[in-house]
Amino acid sequence: MSVAATASGRVPHYLEAGKGIKSWLVTLDHKRIGVMYLWSVLGAFLLGGLAAILVRTELWSTGQTIMDANAYNRMFTLHGAAMVFLFIIPSVPAALGNILLPIMLGAKDVAFPRLNLASYYIYLVGALFALAAIAFGGVDTGWTFYTPYSTSDKVANTAVMMTFAAFVLGFSSIFTGINFIVTVHKLRAPGITWFRMPLFVWAIYSTAILQVLATPVLAITLLLFMVERTFGIGIFDATIGGDPVLFQHFFWFYSHPAVYIMILPGMGIISELTSTFSRRPIFGYTAVAFSSVALAIFSFLVWGHHMFVSGQSEYASALFSFLTFFVALPSGVKMFNWLGTMYKGSISFASPNLYAMAFMFLFSIGGLTGIFLGALSTDVHLTDSYFVVAHFHYVMMGGTIFAFFGGIHYWWPKTFGVTYNEGLAKIAVALQFIGFNITFFSQFILGTRGMPRRYFNYPPDFEELHRISTIGSYIVFAGFLLTAWYLIASLRKEKNAGDNPWHSVALEWQTSSPPPVENFVETPKIKHGPYDYDHPDAAPLVLASASSNRKAS
């Protein structure tokens, strides 16, 4: 295999392939583009995280704590918009997907390398517009930009700038999606049949379908919003016969699938982590693969469940509620199959797997509380309250972000060739996990008891729970600062990771770490699935890497 050919060190890896800033800015190498995305989205995560901490600090006490209502409203909008558009949507697909998808397929690059670089620059342009909107006074509409408030003259014109930023970012996402779909269809190495693709690839593929078919609707919706605001064409304006609720339909037609753009790749990561660290094939591989596609398709059918009390017709609400429940099935299938994978495995407690287990814990809560919101009568009480806030943070943060950080830790040696301080990593996972639960579990209680969302000010009887939540958020923040510290520190070390520190049979670990420019010295020929630890061809790989490597963790 190619491992032997590269171990001699004759082939330079992609980080050495060119020196200087210019070699990065004009690179067409998917791994370098992925690394640039990685730093960019982590920057956005820091921005959104700081906003979150300020929001939580303001909520320490009723009334004004550190900022006034105006600043608070801008702050939670900044938090939402930065986290959704700048961080979570591009996080796993654009950063980890770019680094790994071609390697996992045994391809030399994505199908359209130039388009890939263009996507990154489009992302940067969008991010600049978003930052400009913040710099010129910020936006206080919430990340959903609901009309008619957002089109009213009470909202500054920075709203147009912010929506334009989201519009531009959308095209970055669309082009990434096109690139990945074509790569999966046309660039798989010999032997990689559809059902020998890693589940991460299945997840990214399903995500890409959503990116290509749902994101344009966001683009046209935001375009209509801008036209409406500028020229008053009236589509969303009730006073001249339009319909404000129509904006919500258009918005959620994208933004519900967008929830799956955010969570599906995370689920893909968990499949990889669970298999590697249980050293077992994914239990019911086919079911898990199809569940990704099923989630992608179902996600187009259920957007109206964000609108049960919005003035949408009762018939539509009933229909959307009915369809919504079908989403529970593929989500459940994934969860049960991961458990099946762990059963009789050889389970390692390395930090990426701790993230994976934290994901299963948190995503279970996120998923189960989704049932409360899908059922019509309980949703009427719970929607637009802190219950919803807690629910989607359990899914988005407890789900996607924990999976993303699990993936970063897992593929850190692959990407940069270095290992991080495993002891600190374990402490960081613990801080993030405990802090997260303190922050958001208290919000379930708040919401059920009657605390509405997006409130600067609140009645005093909610103060105690808000304080608990705020303390939790500081713990989470400390956890992420610790992670940032040891990851950055690791980059200064010499390349010490070895090619396959986790003893995985997955294809991306069968080339050197970091990989060479075209990923493999020779096009790999695949004879077994990505997780076949007990396959006669694969088992020796594990044993060989286990004996040749230094300590794994």
Added chain:
Amino acid sequence: MSGSHHDNPYLAHHFDTPRQQLEANKLGIWLFLGQEIMFFSALFVGLMIFRSWYPQMYHTAAHELSVPQGAFNTIVLICSSLTMALAVRWAQMDVPNNNRTVFWLCLATFALAGVFLVVKYFEYSHKIHVGTLPGKFFDPSNPEFPAALKQFDNAKLFFGFYFCLTGLHGIHVLAGMGVIGWIMVRARRNEFNSKNFAAVECVGLYWHLVDLVWIFLFPLLYLVG
């Protein structure tokens, strides 16, 4: 580029065969066309909703559009689709002067697109003249404002959709003219042959989509009011 190990100069380094590359390019452009459909979707959905909410307004407003001009433009676009399809056909063939033929067919397509935009210009300027414009430019006090529309304040909705849809479509026509021009330049350089025609085919596919959108736009805006 490390494509030196290929003997085909048109093959990019990360592809193994010309067919793989062609199909990848075409799948890419088809996905792009899929996203274009969804890009136009919300406008069509909104248009149809307001049509069923305000049938009389829609009926009256649609009758202010010029069917002869719309129909003429439909014919123009259909013809341009034909010339574009023929251009792709010639690009695919290794016959003498095929690049010349591609050039002239593309020029014809380009010219027909220009005709389309000129007709569009006359339609727009008429509307600007009589004040049937979207949103805040809607002006019933204009002396030449159509009398039948005066009773419909919300007719500005119809013209909002009219201008958004045709405007967005017009931008696509302009973009199409741009990429067709690029093909013409490359045809002048004799770049196309049976091994290298993906660019022409992809531009062709895009141009047919512009036609497809108009095939639906024309009856929905002009005819079914």
Added chain:
Amino acid sequence: MDRVTDPTFWMPKGASTVAGDVDQLYYFLYWLSVVLFVGIVGAMTWFALRYKRKSETEIPHGPHHNTVLEVTWTVIPLILVMVIFVWGFRGYLRMVVAPGDAMVINVTAQQWQWSFTYPNGVVDAMDERKDKQPVNGAKDMPVLRVPAGRPVKLVMRSNDVLHSFWVPEFRVKHDIVPGQYSMVWFNAIEPGDYRVFCTEYCGQDHSMMMATVMVMKPEEFDAWLKKKGGEVGGGDPVAAGALLYKTKACGGCHSTDGKPSVGPTMKGLFGRKEEITDGQPVTVDENYIRESILEPRAKLVKGFGPVMPESYGNKGPADQQLSEKQVESLIAFIKSLK
């Protein structure tokens, strides 16, 4: 479920007739979630500890798939979620279909204020009770008074942007969309005070947009309403008329600044000589105004269409009809617009 339920660890007090239903489903889902969560996380923890990696060269062997098991854990959830759907749907139907005899109270929401209009035209926007202090600097605290044990239907409209009406103790919530009448109904079981929140983000003071629902004994409510009805606008008919002009949204069609809109402006209207559609002259006096309000299509001023709703007179539904006193107030208000 026609009794008030005490607050639990999760749910606030249940004070309307639909609350019991919602809470039952909530707690069913809650315990179902607890069971599933303990099952999943318990299994995960058990596997992680039981199958902890013992050596770096260990290659475990176990099942790759099990069709029976996989079908089971798809079908059982399917049955469960269908049960939950039907349960939630039935509760929802009760929430959206108001009893026919419900008392209608009109609710107007605007940034960042609630106002409530009762069937007899009484408008209650501000708190008048000394014991209701506004929460944390909210500018004022409007009070919605409702009788206990009778169904109340709120017909809600917004003057500007989206708002949402939520009383956690009643478990009812509905967005208020400009251009639509939105509706919630409830039957509050026992007298008491409850908070109303705006739950759809509506701008700067969104979090100050609260009100109190004051559930009163039915006979006290009736007495209060009757007393208030007798003194609309505190004896100043112009002020009362101005309030009606606002709450009935007359301004949508009739300006007070002299510009004609859908209907004639009210500025300087009184005493003006107009020409009606058949060319006859008419002088705008009390009788003409009264007739135009109650039977708007009887005599139309030339240039204006027959678009004013006829619901203010006795053709309209009871909750929209104007009382004699209200018409008088409106006439006084129009007279004042010189």
Added chain:
Amino acid sequence: MAHASVSADHGHHDDEQHIAHVTPIKVYFAVWAALIVGTVITVAVSYVDFNVILGVPNVNLFVAMIVAITKALLVCAFFMHLKYDNKIFAVTFASAAIFLAIFFLLTFSDLMTRGQVDDKQGTFVKDHRAQQQVAPSATPQRSAH
């Protein structure tokens, strides 16, 4: 060379160098003629008002859409080569059309059924539509009060 393998999901055995399918010229002209005829039909039909036939509403819309869909299929099949090409392209394009249909149907499931549960609910717009037969003039919100 070790690069002869095609990884993609199709079973073509054509010569690597002949990757194009050249459509006969008369097919193009036949399609073109059909498109022109379709246009003429839609325009002609639009001058006949059969908006309600035997109680079925929107007949004009129905006819126009049938013709437009036929035209679109012709363009897709022949001008865009879907008839001869790898089926994955047709699947891609069709899936966009399917999601467009879903968008239409589910959005309409709301906007066409508002205010049917409760007579007080629903849009002012709806009241306006009811009045439109009598006096189609004012904006919806104004006419509601």
